[in-house]
Amino acid sequence: MKNITLLGATGSIGLQTLDVIKEHPDQFRLYGIAFGKNVDKATEIIKAFKPKIIVVQDEKVRKELLIHTDQSTILVGREALDEVSADPKTDVLVNAVMGSVGLSATLTAIRHKKQIAIANKETLVTAGHIVMEAAKKYGVDLLPVDSEHSAIFQALNGESRKDVNKIIVTASGGSFRDKTREQLRGVTVKDALNHPNWNMGAKITIDSATMMNKGLEVIEAHWLFDIPYDKIDVIQHKESIIHSMVEYADKSVIAQLGTPDMRVPIQYALTYPDRLALPPSKSLDLVEISTLHFSKMDMDRFPCLAFAYQAGRKGGSLPTVLNAANEAAVDLFLREKITFLEIEEVIENAMTNHSFVKQPDLETINAIDQEIRNKTYEKY
Ligand SMILES: NC(=O)C1=CN([C@@H]2O[C@H](COP(=O)(O)OP(=O)(O)OC[C@H]3O[C@@H](n4cnc5c(N)ncnc54)[C@H](OP(=O)(O)O)[C@@H]3O)[C@@H](O)[C@H]2O)C=CC1
Ligand SMILES: CC(=O)[C@@H](O)[C@H](O)COP(=O)(O)O
Numbered sequence: 001m002k003n004i005t006l007l008g009a010t011g012s013i014g015l016q017t018l019d020v021i022k023e024h025p026d027q028f029r030l031y032g033i034a035f036g037k038n039v040d041k042a043t044e045i046i047k048a049f050k051p052k053i054i055v056v057q058d059e060k061v062r063k064e065l066l067i068h069t070d071q072s073t074i075l076v077g078r079e080a081l082d083e084v085s086a087d088p089k090t091d092v093l094v095n096a097v098m099g100s101v102g103l104s105a106t107l108t109a110i111r112h113k114k115q116i117a118i119a120n121k122e123t124l125v126t127a128g129h130i131v132m133e134a135a136k137k138y139g140v141d142l143l144p145v146d147s148e149h150s151a152i153f154q155a156l157n158g159e160s161r162k163d164v165n166k167i168i169v170t171a172s173g174g175s176f177r178d179k180t181r182e183q184l185r186g187v188t189v190k191d192a193l194n195h196p197n198w199n200m201g202a203k204i205t206i207d208s209a210t211m212m213n214k215g216l217e218v219i220e221a222h223w224l225f226d227i228p229y230d231k232i233d234v235i236q237h238k239e240s241i242i243h244s245m246v247e248y249a250d251k252s253v254i255a256q257l258g259t260p261d262m263r264v265p266i267q268y269a270l271t272y273p274d275r276l277a278l279p280p281s282k283s284l285d286l287v288e289i290s291t292l293h294f295s296k297m298d299m300d301r302f303p304c305l306a307f308a309y310q311a312g313r314k315g316g317s318l319p320t321v322l323n324a325a326n327e328a329a330v331d332l333f334l335r336e337k338i339t340f341l342e343i344e345e346v347i348e349n350a351m352t353n354h355s356f357v358k359q360p361d362l363e364t365i366n367a368i369d370q371e372i373r374n375k376t377y378e379k380y
């Protein structure tokens, strides 16, 4: 029996992780949860799963939650995310919070040698060199939850890294894949949140529409699999059936396929190297699908992908700037303070005006992250 601590329990990945836990009560117990503000959803989760430790974003949320539950320990704030991640009774940490707020918890769990299932890609984008160095030092594997990275992880299984020609990451194209740049001028938040294949949280859905999600995933793949950027390609594949591929020296390509269902990679990260049945997930019917489409990624159409390659290749503090500017810009867009096309402007300006730091330590990364957010919010 594994005790699971789930950061971001009320979100899209969080709720699907709970589906997986529910499927296997003999294997997994929900030990701890952390969430932000969604007290109603959290109350349901607490009633159903009775976690021993609960972490909430702030004191106001704690007071609100106390009206609905007399349940156990309620901790508050970012330090409590670290505390629950380090808790001796936590066997597995599922990090499914949105944004670089998840970084400290990942590092804490690594230092306490926890099994880590990582959905929180911003952690790896903003401080990949620090996270991977710590993982190596403490001998901890980061098991990918992101569908593309789970696919790559499976395609690399049992193969030698030196034989890899390239990784091919697939991109659906997001909500606006059929629109020209001119047509992007008038798009609304509601339009942007309408992803063609996946039902996800708001921030990642906007990232998918700008193609920043794929940019973040390229950087995530670089760190998780220790692959240089020149060997990471992105192609558009509108059905999201092939979740990603690896080409080897002999030109063999190993791909992982499946219906778009995040419960599959979530469960694999929890059960690796074993596989368990997952009855609610549907079998892939290729005959019914019949045709899969692929096309070249157009970097002029999706400049955010180019920004991410640029930040990843240059390294140092630039990925932190990319990530912080993007998080602030998406938040502003979701609150209708800026337009969809202004998201990329905010990111480009932040990257252009940044005083580059070659080897930022954790303190510098946190300071840059805060500075970029402050500057962005001041401007809009
Ligand atoms: N959704 C998906 O299918 C996929 C997501 N990912 C990645 O997984 C991560 C989560 O995405 P997703 O589930 O879609 O996001 P959601 O927005 O749906 O959920 C985010 C979760 O984080 C919680 N949260 C936010 N801020 C804090 C905080 N300060 N302290 C504690 N909890 C906090 C939210 O709480 P509350 O809502 O209560 O405020 C919520 O539970 C992201 O990094 C995303 O890129 C990767 C692949 C696929
Ligand atoms: C489910 C998942 O892993 C998302 O990151 C998904 O990949 C988003 O789809 P696109 O970014 O390809 O539109």
Ligand SMILES: [Mn+2]
Binding pocket: 146, 147, 148, 217
């Ligand atoms: Mn993904």
